[in-house]
Structures are given as C-alpha cells and as structure tokens.
Amino acid sequence: MSVVEDESAETAALIGELYPRTGRAWLVGVTGAPGAGKSTLVDRLTTEIRADGRTVGIIAVDPTSPFTGGAILGDRVRMVGHAHDEGVFIRSMATRGHLGGLARATADLALILDAAGKDIVIVETVGVGQDEVDIVRTADISIVVLMPGTGDDMQTIKAGIMEIADIFVVNKADREGAERLVQSVAASLSLHTFAAGDWKPPIVKTEATTGAGVAELWQTIRRFREQTQDRRAQRQRARQEARVRDLVSRAFMTRLDRTLAAGELETMIAAVADRRLDPYSAARELLHRAIGSSHTS
Amino acid sequence: MSVVEDESAETAALIGELYPRTGRAWLVGVTGAPGAGKSTLVDRLTTEIRADGRTVGIIAVDPTSPFTGGAILGDRVRMVGHAHDEGVFIRSMATRGHLGGLARATADLALILDAAGKDIVIVETVGVGQDEVDIVRTADISIVVLMPGTGDDMQTIKAGIMEIADIFVVNKADREGAERLVQSVAASLSLHTFAAGDWKPPIVKTEATTGAGVAELWQTIRRFREQTQDRRAQRQRARQEARVRDLVSRAFMTRLDRTLAAGELETMIAAVADRRLDPYSAARELLHRAIGSSHTS
Numbered sequence: 001m002s003v004v005e006d007e008s009a010e011t012a013a014l015i016g017e018l019y020p021r022t023g024r025a026w027l028v029g030v031t032g033a034p035g036a037g038k039s040t041l042v043d044r045l046t047t048e049i050r051a052d053g054r055t056v057g058i059i060a061v062d063p064t065s066p067f068t069g070g071a072i073l074g075d076r077v078r079m080v081g082h083a084h085d086e087g088v089f090i091r092s093m094a095t096r097g098h099l100g101g102l103a104r105a106t107a108d109l110a111l112i113l114d115a116a117g118k119d120i121v122i123v124e125t126v127g128v129g130q131d132e133v134d135i136v137r138t139a140d141i142s143i144v145v146l147m148p149g150t151g152d153d154m155q156t157i158k159a160g161i162m163e164i165a166d167i168f169v170v171n172k173a174d175r176e177g178a179e180r181l182v183q184s185v186a187a188s189l190s191l192h193t194f195a196a197g198d199w200k201p202p203i204v205k206t207e208a209t210t211g212a213g214v215a216e217l218w219q220t221i222r223r224f225r226e227q228t229q230d231r232r233a234q235r236q237r238a239r240q241e242a243r244v245r246d247l248v249s250r251a252f253m254t255r256l257d258r259t260l261a262a263g264e265l266e267t268m269i270a271a272v273a274d275r276r277l278d279p280y281s282a283a284r285e286l287l288h289r290a291i292g293s294s295h296t297s
Numbered sequence: 298m299s300v301v302e303d304e305s306a307e308t309a310a311l312i313g314e315l316y317p318r319t320g321r322a323w324l325v326g327v328t329g330a331p332g333a334g335k336s337t338l339v340d341r342l343t344t345e346i347r348a349d350g351r352t353v354g355i356i357a358v359d360p361t362s363p364f365t366g367g368a369i370l371g372d373r374v375r376m377v378g379h380a381h382d383e384g385v386f387i388r389s390m391a392t393r394g395h396l397g398g399l400a401r402a403t404a405d406l407a408l409i410l411d412a413a414g415k416d417i418v419i420v421e422t423v424g425v426g427q428d429e430v431d432i433v434r435t436a437d438i439s440i441v442v443l444m445p446g447t448g449d450d451m452q453t454i455k456a457g458i459m460e461i462a463d464i465f466v467v468n469k470a471d472r473e474g475a476e477r478l479v480q481s482v483a484a485s486l487s488l489h490t491f492a493a494g495d496w497k498p499p500i501v502k503t504e505a506t507t508g509a510g511v512a513e514l515w516q517t518i519r520r521f522r523e524q525t526q527d528r529r530a531q532r533q534r535a536r537q538e539a540r541v542r543d544l545v546s547r548a549f550m551t552r553l554d555r556t557l558a559a560g561e562l563e564t565m566i567a568a569v570a571d572r573r574l575d576p577y578s579a580a581r582e583l584l585h586r587a588i589g590s591s592h593t594s
Contacts, residue, residue, distance in 0.1 A: 012577035019575035233570070240569045240576065241562070245550065247580035248587075252549045253542065255584070265538070272537045273530070278316035279537065280309035283544035287552070290545075291588050 015108060018115035023236075025057070025114035026225065029139030030124045031164075036147045037171045040208035042124050046088055047211075048218040049120055055087040057113030059106055061125040061135065089113060103135050104250070107243055137164045138239035140232055141224050143217075145169045146185070148177035165201050166228075167220055173205035173213065199228055256290040264289075312405060315412035320533075322354070322411035323522065326436030327421045328461075333444045334468045337505035339421050343385055344508075345515040346417055352384040354410030356403055358422040358432065386410060400432050401547070404540055434461045435536035437529055438521050440514075442466045443482070445474035462498045464517055470502035470510065496525050553587040561586075 032038050039060065046056045082088040093106055106123060113121045125135050136142050144165035149172075168185050170178055182203050194200045204220055206213035257265075268286070271277040277285075329335050336357065343353045379385040388406060390399055403420060410418045422432050433439050441462035446469075465482050467475055479500050491497045501517055503510035554562075565583070568574040574582075 012581075015577050016575045020572050023572055237566055237570050241566045243576045244566060244569060244579045244583070247576055248553065248583045249546050249550055251580050251584045252587075253546055255588075256545065269534055269538045269541060272541060273534050275317050275320055278313045279540045279544055280312050282541045283548050284309075286541070286545045287548045290549075291552075 011108060015111055018112065022111050022114040025110075025118050025121045027110060027139040027141075028120060028122045028221065029136030029142045030122060030145060031136040031142070032145030032169075032171075033147075036145045037208045038124050038145050041145060041169065041171055041206060041214070042122055043082070044206075044208050044211050044214040045122070045218060046082060048214050050082075050085065050087055052218065054119035055117065056089070057110075057116070057118035057121040058088070058090045059109050059113070059121065059123045060090070060092045061102060061106055061123065089116070089118065104246060106135055107239075138235060138242060140235060141166045141221060143167045143169055143221075145171050146181060147172045148175045148181045166199065166224055167217070168201055168203045169217060170203060170205045171208055174207050178205065199224060252290065256286060259290045260286075308405060312408055315409065319408050319411040322407075322415050322418045324407060324436040324438075325417060325419045325518065326433030326439045327419060327442060328433045328439070329442030329466075329468075330444075333442045334505045335421050335442050338442060338466065338468055338503060338511070338514075339419055340379070341503075341505050341508050341511040342419070342515060343379060345511050347379075347382065347384055349515065351416035352414065353386070354407075354413070354415035354418040355385070355387045356406050356410070356418065356420045357387070357389045358399060358403055358420065386413070386415065401543060403432055404536075435532060435539060437532060438463045438518060440464045440466055440518075442468050443478060444469045445472045445478045463496065463521055464514070465498055465500040466514060467500060467502050468505055471504050475502065496521060549587065553583060556587045557583075 030038055030042055042058060042060070046058065049056050082090065091109060093102055093109070110121050110123060123135060123139060142164045144167070146168060148170065170182050170185070172178070182205065185203050189201060189203075202220055204213055204217045206217060208214070265286075268277065268282050272279055272282050327335055327339055339355060339357070343355065346353050379387065390403055390406070407418050407420060420432060420436060439461045441464070443465060445467065467479050467482070469475070479502065482500050486498060499517055501510055501514045503514055505511070562583075565574065565579050569576055569579050
C-alpha cells in the first residue's frame with residue numbers, strides 16, 4: 001500500500017477505481033498530546049470493537065524523528081495484540097516532509113480501508129498541530145484523549161482541541177489529579193451553551209493499560225453514532241470539500257512546476273531575495289505564467 | 298496594522314510598496330511546548346536586546362481558544378515590561394480559522410516590522426504543529442525552549458523540533474530534572490555528526506522568571522549570527538521560496554472561487570459525497586475550469 005504515500009497519477013487512478021465502493025466505513029478520529037496513552041487506548045478499543053463483531057482499520061499518524069524513531073516503536077507495541085487477526089489492519093504513517101502530504105496520504109488510506117470493507121477506521125494523531133487537528137476534526141467522531149499530571153489542564157490544552165471533541169477521554173484515570181482534570185473539563189464545558197437535543201461531549205475515564213473504562217468508551221461512541229446520524233452527512237461534505245480543495249491546489253502547483261522552464265523559479269526567488277521583486281508580485285506573475293500557458297498546451 | 302490579517306489586494310500593495318526597505322531585520326524564531334515559559338523568556342530577552350541598543354519587534358503566534366483566551370492574557374503579561382518603550386513593538390496573532398493564513402499574516406507582519414526599522418524581530422510560536430515549526434524553521438535563527446518535569450524528554454519531544462534547533466534553551470532550570478534534561482538533549486546531539494566548522498547547537502540554561510541565563514542566551518544568539526553569516530542567505534531564500542509558493546497557490550484558489558458560478562463547487566462536492574465523482578477527478582475538473590477560463594478573461 002505504499003503507493004498512497006507518493007501521490008501520483010497511479011494514486012488518482014486507484015482512488016478513482018475504488019471510490020464508488022467507499023462511504024460505508026465509520027471514521028473515528030483520536031487525538032491527544034504525546035504520552036497521553038493513545039496507542040494503548042486504540043489497541044484496547046480495537047479489542048472491544050472486534051468483540052462486537054466489527055472489523056477495524058487503524059491509521060496511526062506518528063510523528064517520527066531521526067532521534068526517536070517513534071513510529072517503529074509504536075507499530076511494535078500495536079502488533080502484539082492484533083498481529084494474527086485478519087479483521088484488523090494497522091498502518092503507521094510517519095511525518096516526512098510537509099504534513100500536508102501526510103494528511104492527503106491519510107485520507108487516501110482511509111478510503112482504501114473503507115473500500116476494503118473495514119467497518120471502523122480509526123485515525124490516531126498527536127493532536128497538537130492545526131493540520132493534525134484538521135485530520136481528526138472532519139472524522140465522523142472526534143475523541144480527545146487527556147491525561148492527568150502533565151499540565152493537561154485548561155491553561156495548556158491546545159487551541160482547537162477543546163472545540164472539536166465529541167468525547168473527552170481522561171486516560172490514566174488511576175493517577176493523581178484525574179478527578180481534578182475531569183472537573184476542569186466539565187467546568188469548561190459548562191461555559192458552553194448546548195441547545196436542547198445537542199450532543200454534549202461526555203467525559204469518559206479510562207485506564208488503557210488495564211482496559212478499565214474502554215467498554216464504556218465504545219458504548220459512548222455507539223451512542224454518538226445513533227444520536228447524531230443526521231450530522232454525519234454534513235461532516236462528510238466538509239471533509240470532501242477540504243479534500244477536493246487541497247487536491248486542486250496541489251494539482252495546480254504541479255502544473256506550475258511543469259510550466260516553468262528550468263531555473264525560472266530560482267531566478268524569480270533570487271529577484272525576491274534581492275528586493276527587486278516583492279513576494280506578492282512574484283506570485284501574481286507565476287499565476288499568469290501557469291494559466292497563460294494553457295493556450296498552447 | 299490589522300490589514301495584514303485579512304489578506305487582500307491592499308495587503309499586496311502595501312507589501313509591494315515597503316518591500317524594497319526590508320531585509321535588514323534579523324528574524325529570531327522561538328518555539329516550545331505550551332507552558333515552557335516562552336513569553337516570559339522573550340520578555341527578558343527583549344530587555345537584554347534593548348540594553349544592547351537594538352530595537353525589537355515581537356510577533357507572538359498564540360493559539361487562542363474561546364475557552365482559554367490565551368492571547369489576551371499573554372499580551373497583558375508582555376505589556377507590563379515594555380509598554381512605554383517605543384523601541385519595542387508587540388503583537389499577538391491568534392489562530393483564527395486555518396493556520397496557513399496565520400503563517401502568511403505572520404510573514405507579512407515581520408516584513409512590516411523589518412521595513413519599520415526594527416533590528417530584531419522575534420517570532421514566538423507554540424512549536425507543536427508542522428505549520429508552526431515551519432514558521433520558526435525559516436527564521437534566521439531557531440531557538441527551541443524546553444522545560445524539565447513535563448515529559449519534555451526525548452520520547453515526547455515533537456518531530457521536527459530537535460532537527461530545527463540552532464540553540465536549545467532549558468528554561469525553569471531551577472526545577473528538578475533540569476540537569477537530566479540537559480544531558481538528555483546532549484545525548485541526542487551526540488548521535489548527530491557535525492562537520493568541522495559546523496554550528497553545534499549549544500544548550501543554554503535559563504530561569505526566565507529571575508532572568509538568570511538570559512544574558513548568556515543573547516550572547517549565544519550574537520555568536521550564532523557572527524559565525525553563520527553565509528548560511529543566512531540560504532535560509533532567506535528557502536523562506537522566500539516557501540512564501541512565494543504559498544502565495545501563488547492561494548492566488549490560484551481565489552481565482553478558482555471567482556471562476557466558478559455560484560453553487561458550482563457545491564454541486565461538485567455533492568457528486569463526490571454521492572460517490573458519483575471521486576475527489577481526484579473533481580480536482581482535475583476544477584483545475585481545467587479555472588485554467589480554461591483564462592481565454593475569456
């Protein structure tokens with residue numbers, strides 16, 4: 001499946017072919033700070049979902065550093081539990097180069113798992129950057145995992161995270177400060193006005209290492225799914241619009257690079273560097289070059 | 298200066314006008330996890346730079362949440378120290394909508410401060426997302442602020458952060474675990490091979506609340522500036538290329554939106570939602586619509 005990591009005409013053809021078979025899988029986004037125990041939680045949740053008779057695809061968007069090699073370790077942990085279960089597909093995606101490409105590759109892989117018949121596709125990200133938040137925000141359900149004792153309080157919870165949660169999980173709930181964290185999240189939620197009939201994000205306490213609370217989490221996910229079916233189409237549309245916009249922007253940039261003669265962009269950047277040309281004027285000129293060339297192509 | 302937050306023809310005209318007067322300011326990127334004490338450190342560093350006779354512009358890219366109102370609080374803290382000093386300009390930028398727009402607005406504001414004659418422009422971000430890392434990576438110097446006791450060790454330091462640091466700051470150095478953190482960073486650096494004459498990122502210990510170590514930090518910044526002058530042009534070029542690419546991509550998307558008839562995009566997204574059209578084909582069609590229309594415009 002490495003084809004989805006370098007986007008190309010083949011990827012477009014592949015997605016085009018299997019796209020009519022997609023739309024059935026339910027996309028679960030799981031996000032939270034590094035060390036919050038997301039991998040173990042997703043592992044436990046997978047066991048729960050499998051026991052409920054559904055198949056699972058897991059996409060772990062793991063930031064990898066040459067120093068830490070995070071993704072590899074993560075995979076090894078995961079493999080222990082579900083290596084021999086054909087109902088579970090696991091794939092880690094590492095941050096290589098720009099995250100925009102990673103978001104695209106994640107979306108493609110989710111479609112592939114959907115077409116392959118997985119009932120639930122879980123996308124797990126380290127929820128600290130805007131791009132990563134975007135990946136989770138447009139899932140059918142967004143789960144935010146917090147843990148006590150790491151400054152995971154209202155002062156330091158990242159922007160955007162509070163707003164996207166459909167369910168809050170306070171993981172490592174046996175640790176000191178768990179109850180305070182629950183109350184802190186509840187207090188924040190109480191500042192928010194929910195209309196009658198609106199889904200108010202519940203706070204579920206879990207201990208991923210023992211599995212405590214994970215059954216309740218799965219039941220809460222099912223309850224969300226039943227109670228908010230009408231909102232799913234809306235989210236899917238937002239997801240697809242963001243997707244199409246991203247792809248068309250990228251297609252344009254590819255076209256631009258093909259249109260320009262070798263060294264042409266470099267010459268222009270050099271002019272910007274020398275202050276002979278400002279960045280906006282350079283951009284305007286490049287746009288005209290790319291669009292103007294359509295007469296002859 | 299709020300003009301830079303909604304990009305428009307006026308912004309382009311403004312930047313075009315003042316661009317020839319830019320290129321003199323030195324861009325300092327400061328990043329680190331929430332709560333690492335970046336604001337206080339930048340505040341202290343500003344005092345140090347002012348005492349050295351240079352003017353300072355500060356752009357704080359503050360993630361703001363309706364729940365926490367982070368930016369406002371941050372501004373209030375900053376204002377205490379430098380409110381009456383005309384040699385210091387401070388502006389907080391909040392995350393509104395997509396971060397891409399924020400990066401653009403930050404770049405524009407940095408140019409404006411540069412043209413206005415500020416010697417040093419400090420851009421401070423919560424360094425956890427790829428976009429935020431990108432903002433800092435292309436600065437003339439990148440400073441990564443760590444603090445002991447919050448899992449800020451090699452296991453959890455975000456991808457990309459280790460690789461971009463020109464200087465590591467271990468802030469709150471009076472806390473337990475500071476020495477361990479210093480050694481942990483040093484151990485990571487020792488895995489890396491530095492060529493003779495290459496800048497090897499030093500680790501500076503600071504206590505922003507008392508100011509301890511901040512003078513040494515400023516001296517280290519000056520030393521970097523002197524020793525790596527030849528690399529500055531390279532970074533500036535990378536910064537400008539990323540900038541121009543971003544602007545041309547955005548200009549194309551604006552053009553696309555203008556080209557399409559009302560409801561046209563919605564119809565296409567609906568077709569994608571109904572699985573009658575796949576996202577890649579939709580993107581291709583939109584690209585052709587936008588480019589094809591250049592014959593008549």
